[in-house]
Amino acid sequence: MELSSSFFIVTMTRTYLCLEDGEIIEGESFGFPGETCGEVVFTTAMTGYPETLTDPSFAGQILVFTYPLLGNYGIPKPQTISKHLLSNFESEKIHVQGVVVSSHLKTPSHYQIFQSFSSWLAANRIPGIARVDTRKLTQKIREHGVLRGSISRKKKFLWREKILTNLVSRVSLPGIYEYTASKPTGKRILLIDCGVKHGILRALLRSGYDILRIPWNADPHDFFSNVDGVVCSNGPGDPKDCKETIKNIQTILQERKPFLGICLGHQLVALALGADTYKLSYGHRGLNQPCQNVEDKRAYVTSQNHGYAVKPETLPKGTLPWFINLNDHTNEGIINREKRILSTQFHPEGSPGPFDTEWIFTEFIK
Numbered sequence: 001m002e003l004s005s006s007f008f009i010v011t012m013t014r015t016y017l018c019l020e021d022g023e024i025i026e027g028e029s030f031g032f033p034g035e036t037c038g039e040v041v042f043t044t045a046m047t048g049y050p051e052t053l054t055d056p057s058f059a060g061q062i063l064v065f066t067y068p069l070l071g072n073y074g075i076p077k078p079q080t081i082s083k084h085l086l087s088n089f090e091s092e093k094i095h096v097q098g099v100v101v102s103s104h105l106k107t108p109s110h111y112q113i114f115q116s117f118s119s120w121l122a123a124n125r126i127p128g129i130a131r132v133d134t135r136k137l138t139q140k141i142r143e144h145g146v147l148r149g150s151i152s153r154k155k156k157f158l159w160r161e162k163i164l165t166n167l168v169s170r171v172s173l174p175g176i177y178e179y180t181a182s183k184p185t186g187k188r189i190l191l192i193d194c195g196v197k198h199g200i201l202r203a204l205l206r207s208g209y210d211i212l213r214i215p216w217n218a219d220p221h222d223f224f225s226n227v228d229g230v231v232c233s234n235g236p237g238d239p240k241d242c243k244e245t246i247k248n249i250q251t252i253l254q255e256r257k258p259f260l261g262i263c264l265g266h267q268l269v270a271l272a273l274g275a276d277t278y279k280l281s282y283g284h285r286g287l288n289q290p291c292q293n294v295e296d297k298r299a300y301v302t303s304q305n306h307g308y309a310v311k312p313e314t315l316p317k318g319t320l321p322w323f324i325n326l327n328d329h330t331n332e333g334i335i336n337r338e339k340r341i342l343s344t345q346f347h348p349e350g351s352p353g354p355f356d357t358e359w360i361f362t363e364f365i366k
Helices: 048-051 117-123 133-146 166-171 198-206 221-225 242-252 264-273 359-365
Strands: 012-021 024-031 036-043 062-063 080-082 098-100 113-115 128-131 148-152 177-179 190-195 209-213 229-232 257-263 276-291 299-311 320-325 331-336 341-344
Touching: 012 128, 024 117, 036 098, 036 133, 036 299, 048 062, 062 242, 080 276, 098 113, 113 117, 117 128, 128 148, 133 148, 177 331, 177 341, 190 198, 190 221, 190 242, 209 221, 229 242, 229 264, 242 257, 242 264, 257 264, 257 359, 264 276, 264 299, 264 331, 264 341, 299 331, 320 341, 341 359
Parallel strands: 036 062, 062 098, 098 128, 190 209, 190 229, 229 257, 257 341
Antiparallel strands: 012 024, 012 148, 024 128, 036 148, 177 209, 276 299, 276 320, 320 331, 331 341
16 A cells, blocks of 8 residues: 655645536545546445545445545554455555545544545545535435546546446456464365455454455366355446356355355355346445344344345245345345355445444354
């Protein structure tokens, strides 16, 4: 992660958020003074902006924060646990294309502060625009759906098609990496990295699992004899673009290894089983999404970041809905005990967000 211990002095200049429908929103530039484009989406998270912006699932997107004040506690220094694994970020760099806020604090305060929000964005070459009516913009997205947009000093919508192509291939690490639990149980997990949040790695390691992390399109055959279960991670974009991963999951399911899918991994295992997925109008992004367990009717507050969902009516026989979203009743998980499959659309590890559903990892162990 490219960082500096000194704070950048940023001169506020006029910049514009231009939407594909022709609307031009004026604001003030902060972070990196450059141009960017991406899908304009919003998050309702009130805290956890360092973790949110380093979540690989936000690749290709310009993120609007509905919370009116950002940056009040600054950015901490990254703490490395082992290679490609941090203790306080969700990956080693920022993945959003740009940031939209109502206001960002220029005088942050926290005992762990390493740099300001604006200087962190500048160091990672991420443009930001402030003094935007984010409430009005969010209402527009909720009414009309996700819009493509650009941030620049020109009053003109800019777009580059490659922004939304091959997203998983851009965030999944090449190579194979191994992680050892501090209190190992002797069990080993094969983790398919589609843009995994480090919180998932940390949660599995806390559970006593050693981890073998492989790229999104790696052939899993060579690892079957050396692992006890498989986890498919979160990641960005349309799950139907990950054809190699879907094919590999079908192969894995034939081995009857316990399987856990999280977020994109949930959508991919559903597709591997023959179900279908579709794009949501504006997605679920935030730390307060209510979900209900279909089996026992218990409700949980969950952390989410996704723009696609599984069509429950297309699930094959024997695979049942496990969770539903209590806001819009979309599918939030599936279960197939015979084939030893669990999956959740939400993030049971939180990071950031509530830990209400960390028991999912215990269920996977069982």
